[in-house]
Amino acid sequence: MKRASGGGHLTPFLPGLEKLLRDPEVSEIMINGPANVWVERAGKLEPHPAPDLTSAWLHRAAIHIARPLGLDPAARPILDARLEDGSRVAICTPPASPEVAITIRRFGGRAFSADDLVRLGSLPEDILEAARSTLAARRNILVSGGTGSGKTTLLNALIELLPEDERIVAIEDTLELRIDRANCLRFEAGATLSDTPVEIRDLVRHALRHRPDHIVVGEVRGGEAADLLQALNTGHGGSLTTIHANNARSALSRLASCAMQAGDALPWEVTCRGVVDGISLVLHVTRREGRRFVEDALEVCDYDAAAGRWITKPVWGGTEAAREEEQTHTPKEVKA
Known part of the structure; x- marks a missing residue:
């Protein structure tokens, strides 16, 4: 799987999610569209307010993730990639989805024996x-x-x-x-x-x-x-x-x-x-x-x-x- 920029590079493109991207307790960030964000902590889903996360910002984030891979979301609306920190990211953009959807699965800092x-x-x-x-x-x-x-x-x-x-x-x-x-x-x-x-x-x-x-x-x-x-x-x-x-x-x-x-x-x-x-x-x-x-x-x-x-x-x-x-x-x- 191709590798995109690290999670830290996404913070300028995902307003309101800066703390989530740094929080080690968050295992998954699910963006269903503008201002519609859910996170998983300790195995439980909960909504996260992100009123500033607009459709335009999501399009910019998708392009930012796809560019290092030599891809264009406009030409390839379904994209899977790995961030530099090992997290996985899945992106679906129009016309395959009504809005840009981004799901980031993060991996904890500890391996359990x-x-x-x-x-x-x-x-x-x-x-x-x-x-x-x-x-x-x-x-x-x-x-x-x-x-x-x-x-x-x-x-x-x-x-x-x-x-x-x-x-x-x-x-x-x-x-x-x-x-x-x-x-x-x-x-x-x-x-x-x-x-x-x-x-x-x-x-x-x-x-x-x-x-x-x-x-x-x-x-x-x-x-x-x-x-x-x-x-x-x-x-x-x-x-x-x-x-x-x-x-x-x-x-x-x-x-x-x-x-x-x-x-x-x-x-x-x-x-x-x-x-x-x-x-x-x-x-x-x-x-x-x-x-x-x-x-x-x-x-x-x-x-x-x-x-x-x-x-x-x-x-x-x-x-x-x-x-x-x-x-x-x-x-x-x-x-x-």
Whole structure:
């Protein structure tokens, strides 16, 4: 993803938002149009008065962000970029939107360890131990959740559980992960010197040539899932990725569906078998009433092709669905 000027450079173009752009407690700034601003603090949305923020100022801000990228909002009304401070910015301008809309997702100054998340009540200790055992056994973890649920925060914490003397190759759309390792290679999608951008799928394939012990994909969205599953099933255990999903079980179906988007996709049942062989543990994070926490954890045991369902085992009490799953599947159905 291309990089625009830092958040500090935006203050002259966004009157009334100067304090927000400097406030470390603000994780997201959402501008819906002139004088219509919302912010997220501590997981809660609240309006922010900005009477001086006019349509003209928003157009100027959009141009200021787009110019370093060699882009023109008038010609390209939808724009995604990364600011110099690591924040992500999404812009939509007319005619794709009635007014200029700008959303800035900021990243806090602190990275939380797994122990921090346990202490804060975001990660049950039983789930942490299951994750630690899974990675130590060179098996793989899928983190699922909705937008802003804390997937990246949990992924950062899990990366710290990987052995210090082993090599990590991390692949992201935007460099958000905080990986403090000497032997870590980081790839970012979107970079290009021509009209053809580098895709996540290109980088997953390329990563295998850099001798990774562990592969970390910031988020799976499409056909790159097929290549990732191939990698997970051919000697790159102890790897991690995230995916958007409503719950832990649907995350498995989403992963399989993404893999099916590949032009050379295998049949559905074969793909599902690849998911079972490639993913051992699913951790689902959620955001509720201002809190972000791991809501569910499922061990992936098998796929029942005849019934079209995943056979899983809850690692922790979790949700009602997980408890029901534990009751309905007999030991014969659950593969060790």
